[in-house]
Amino acid sequence: MGLLSGVLGNASEIEPGKAQADFAQLLIQGERVEKAYQLIRDSFVFTDKRLILTDVQGMTGSKTEYHSIPYRAITHFSIETSGTFDLDAELKIFITGGTHIAKRFNKKLSIYELQTVLATYVLR
Template sequence: MGLLDGILGNAGEVEIEKLEKELAEIIIEGEKIESGYNVLRDYFVFTDKRLILVDKQGVTGKKIEYHTIPYKNIRHFSIESAGTFDRDAELKLWTAGLTEPIEKKFGKKSSDILKIQRTLANYILK
């Protein structure tokens, strides 16, 4: 992910090994990380059981909020691919208990939005 993508809030894919180390105390026994994406310091992770949103707070980023969304609580979602002039792809998730969607932007070259759609569909539509 380039610096400009980060500044614009676009997400880029994170290596699974790095996520496994950072989330070692969060992931439960038998849970498998499928993929993860970061936006500057924050990131979100798809496992075979849930979606984890990680929000690093403060100047140092030592304070961290881990927000878990079980796939069963995602009511619907949408993706929008990047276009010629619109350089980013978007993901929107509507969850139980929230009226507004959770939105994430992805850089045109930094990720495969269709892979994300397949991952969500695989777990939500079971």
């Protein structure tokens, strides 16, 4: 991940194999990572069963909160592509109860690939 990209709040992609190993303690048997992204210290991982969000807390980063959101809890989602002067794309995920999550992506990443992963699992 580029430092400037991270400072600007844009997520960078993590190799699924690396994320599979890094999140092995959280995954159930047979669960596989489809896509993973990192935003400075925090990350979000799309598996074939759920979305996992990590929130690294404190100055030292020794405390981490993990959120697990099953795809069935996602009511809808939207993507916003980057434009000529807008250098980032955005993903919004709306969860049962009215909560939503918004993440920005570097123009180099394909927001369409992520949309396909979400559509594959949310629209089942």
